[in-house]
Amino acid sequence: MPNETKHAAPFIKVEGLSKRYRADLPPVFENINFSIQQGEFICVIGHSGCGKSTILNVIAGLDEASSGAVVMAGKEISGPSLDRGVVFQSHALLPWLTVEENIAFAVRSRHPDWSRKRIAEHGARFIEMVGLKAAWKKKPSELSGGMKQRVGIARAFSVEPKMLLMDEPFGALDALTRGVIQDELLKICAATRQTVFMITHDVDEAILLSDKIMLMSNGPHARIAEIVVNTLPRDRSRETMHHDPQFYRIRNHLVDFLVRRSKMIQQNAAEAPSSAEPLIVRPGLEGDQPPPGPDNPSVAKMRVVA
Numbered sequence: 001m002p003n004e005t006k007h008a009a010p011f012i013k014v015e016g017l018s019k020r021y022r023a024d025l026p027p028v029f030e031n032i033n034f035s036i037q038q039g040e041f042i043c044v045i046g047h048s049g050c051g052k053s054t055i056l057n058v059i060a061g062l063d064e065a066s067s068g069a070v071v072m073a074g075k076e077i078s079g080p081s082l083d084r085g086v087v088f089q090s091h092a093l094l095p096w097l098t099v100e101e102n103i104a105f106a107v108r109s110r111h112p113d114w115s116r117k118r119i120a121e122h123g124a125r126f127i128e129m130v131g132l133k134a135a136w137k138k139k140p141s142e143l144s145g146g147m148k149q150r151v152g153i154a155r156a157f158s159v160e161p162k163m164l165l166m167d168e169p170f171g172a173l174d175a176l177t178r179g180v181i182q183d184e185l186l187k188i189c190a191a192t193r194q195t196v197f198m199i200t201h202d203v204d205e206a207i208l209l210s211d212k213i214m215l216m217s218n219g220p221h222a223r224i225a226e227i228v229v230n231t232l233p234r235d236r237s238r239e240t241m242h243h244d245p246q247f248y249r250i251r252n253h254l255v256d257f258l259v260r261r262s263k264m265i266q267q268n269a270a271e272a273p274s275s276a277e278p279l280i281v282r283p284g285l286e287g288d289q290p291p292p293g294p295d296n297p298s299v300a301k302m303r304v305v306a
């Protein structure tokens, strides 16, 4: 977390969120509580079906929770808004428009009073930012998957949302393209101090990009089991972060959660009441761990290993 925002009022506050799709089925997740500070990059990790996309859609205002609320800058979210830009795995570009026109379409929705020239100049900045200057006149059918995804990111950024919500945005990309776009995203976020909530299944991607990683236990009855603080230096890079021993402490903690603890926590969840706020952990850093317990057995192991 950036030091200057450490004690500020949260930008997003998620309070007691639960979702039940059918009355005769248990809730997918329940009593979800967390906050996001302005300028933070949050990644969410959890097994398929625990409700990550549902939580993202509730924050986006595209879905409703069964109970609880999401408050952004002091106001409860009740529907979609240009203040919250969403990037989905399938880029959802308008196929009959060029790169430039797709972005202009989004900018115009934000600034209907702007002239055509101003919209084009504004959009061009973001096309350049994602390295697509040479392809600005192309239609989506003429672009690779990675290029389309970059258009989706440029479009979301061009609207200058207060919050960016990304649902596995790089899931369908090859490793090389993924790396290039991750680097671009890091640069853009560092330059704009963009607040981001992103779902990923990729542990290394979460460690590279995020300030905090939220770990969800399995559904039904899923919870935010822990919030892992990323204690690697902020100027980390894809090429060098694996030289830092702290990278492996964080990585082991996340993998251990996914392969072992996420299921154990789910098994206890139906009976045990969940605590209001998730545990905040800094793997490998002595004295900053929560006490070991039935929901948190790996912490003791981490101390021995790390």
Ligand SMILES: Nc1ncnc2c1ncn2[C@@H]1O[C@H](COP(=O)(O)OP(=O)(O)OP(=O)(O)O)[C@@H](O)[C@H]1O
Pocket: 021, 028, 046, 047, 048, 049, 050, 051, 052, 053, 054, 055, 219
């Ligand atoms: N519209 C719906 N109607 C009924 N059930 C739904 C609906 N949408 C999602 N679900 C169920 O809710 C659960 C959570 O779905 P969600 O897509 O939020 O999970 P997820 O963690 O994002 O999964 P994944 O990682 O596979 O994308 C799943 O069991 C899913 O089948």
